[in-house]
Amino acid sequence: MPLTEKIKKDVASLREQINYHNIQYYTFDNPEIPDGEYDKLLRELQKYEAEYPELISLDSPTQRVGAEPLKAFGEITHAIPMLSLGNAMNEEELHDFDRKIKKLIDEDEIEYAAEPKLDGLAISVRYENGILVTAATRGDGKVGENITQNARTINTIPLKLIGKNFPAVLEVRGEVFMPLSGFHKLNEDVLKNGGKAFANPRNAAAGSLRQLDSRITSSRPLEMICYGVGVIEGATLPDTYSEMIDWLQSFGLKGSPERAVLKGSEACVDYYNKIAKKREQLPYEIDGIVYKVNRFAQQKELGFISRAPRWAIAHKFPAQEVMTTLHAVEFQVGRTGAITPVARLEPVEVGGVIVSNATLHNMDEIQRLGVREGDTVIIRRAGDVIPQVVSVVENLRPEDSKKILMPDHCPVCQSDLIKPEGQTVVRCSGGLYCEAQRKEAIKHFASRKAMNIDGLGDKLVDQLVDENLINNPSDLYKLGVDELSNLERMGSKSANSQ
Ligand code: D41
Secondary structure, eight states: OOOOHHHHHHHHHHHHHHHHHHIIIIITSOOSSOHHHHHHHHHHHHHHHHHOGGGOOTTSGGGGSOOSOOSSOOEEEOSSOOOOOEEEOSHHHHHHHHHHHHHHHTOSOOEEEEEEEESSEEEEEEEETTEEEEEEEOTTSSEEEBOHHHHTTOTTSOSBOOSSOOOSEEEEEEEEEOOHHHHHHHHHHHHHTTOOOOSSHHHHHHHHHTOSOHHHHHTSOOEEEEEEEEEEESSOOOSBHHHHHHHHHHTTOOOOTTOEEEESHHHHHHHHHHHHHHGGGSSSOEEEEEEEESBHHHHHHHOEETTEETTEEEEEOOOSEEEEEEEEEEEEEOTTOBEEEEEEEEEEEETTEEEEEEEOOSHHHHHHHTOOBTOEEEEEOOTTSOOEEEEEOGGGOOTTOBOOOOOSBOTTTOOBEEOOTTOSOOEETTGGGSHHHHHHHHHHHHSTTTTOOTTOOHHHHHHHHHTTSOSSGGGGGGOOHHHHHHSOOOOSSOOOOO
C-alpha cells in the first residue's frame, strides 16, 4: 500500500497517544489504560513503522530500545554551567546557612523548597520544540559527555514533551538513578551470568549510563527526576522553584514525589527527620536532603560562591557505609547450635551509631568476601538491620593478615560440630549440654513473644547460668528471693549483642 496522508495522520496520532500514556505510566505512576490496550497501540505503531520505515523518527516511542554502539562519547558544552552543591553535615550548619541567607537578603523568614537528595548522576537534557535533541552528563560542570542515545532509553525522560505550552528551547537538569528493585534484579542477573555485582545503585546507574552501546542502557532500569533548568527560550519561568517543578511536570517531566515547601530552618529539620525515618521505605537510595531558597528573585540576589549557589545546600545523612579494620573473627553459638562468625571491628560510626561488631553469616560468606583477619573492610548499617561486611579493600591488606578458619569443635562446649550435606550452617552437636545453647534457650523462653518475663534480660540470664543458679527454663521457677538478692546488680534491660 502506498504511504497515504491518512497513514501519516494515524501514525502521528498513535505516537501522541503512546507518548501520553508513557508519561502517565512512568512519570506520574498513574496509568489511565490497561497494559493490554497500551500494547495494542504500540503494536499498531510498530506495524506501520515496519511497513513504512521512512516514517521512523527519533522521537517515536518505538525508539527507546537503543541504537548502534558508539566508538566514543562526544562532548557537549553546557551553555549555562551545571553548578555543584554545598554541604551541611549537621543541624548547626543548616541553621548557619539559614542565618546567613536571612542576613544577606534582610528577611525574617525564608521559604525553602526541600527534596530528598538522590544518589545518582546529574545530567542535562535539551528539548527543542518539545523534542529531545541532546543529553549530557554533568562532567566538570562546564563540559559533559554526549549521552543522548542512552538518555533516549530512559522511560521517565520523554522523547517528546506533552501539552502546548513548553518553551521553544528547554534544558532540564536532574538526577539519573537506579531504583532499588531494579538494582537488586540487575545484580541477580549479573551474578547468574558469572559477572561481578555492582557495589551500589549509584555505581550501577553510572555504569549503565556510560555504555557506548545504548542497547545495554535500554535494558537497565534507570529513571530521572528533575531539579533544575539551564537554557530556556520562548517562555518565562514561574516565580518559585516549587512552581517551576510543577511547570516541568505539566510537560511530562518528573519532579520528586517527596518535595515540600517549608518556612524557616526549623521546618527543614523536621522534614529531614521525617524523610530520615522514611528512608528505608523509599524505592531508591538517597544520601540527604537538598534545600533551596524557593523564590527565584531571592536566589538571584544571593548569587554564587565559586561554583555553588549560595541559595542551596545539601544536608547529608550519616554515611551508611564506612571503612574500618577487622581485628578478629569470633564464633558465636546460637539457640539452635548454629555457629555464626562475628567480625570484631575497630569501632566506627556508621548510620549514626558506633559499631564494633558485624555479622559474617557463615563460612561461605567469608569465602565469598575473601576476608582475612587484619583486613580493612567496608561495613554497612542501614535502618535497624544488623551491620554487615560489604567488601574487603584488598589493596590495604596488611602483610600479617590471617586466614579465617572454622573451629574444629564448639568454641563454648568443645562438642563436635556437624554440617549436614548441602547446608551452609555448621552446628554444635552439644544440645542443652552446651552452655551457649542453654543460655539462648532460656533467653528465648523469657523473651517478649514467649513468656514475656519482665526484667529477665540477656545479661541476667548469662549471670544466672554462669553462677549455676539455673540450667533450664523450669529452674527459673525455683529461684527464690535469696538467690536473686545475692546477685550483683547488673540492670535488667536486655542488652543487644551488637
Ligand atoms: O537529588 C539530587 N541529587 C539533587 C542534586 C537535587 N535534588 N537538587 C540539586 N540541585 C542542584 C542545584 C541547586 C545546583 C540546581 C542537585 C544538584 N544541584 C547537583 N547534583 C550534583 C551536582 C549538583
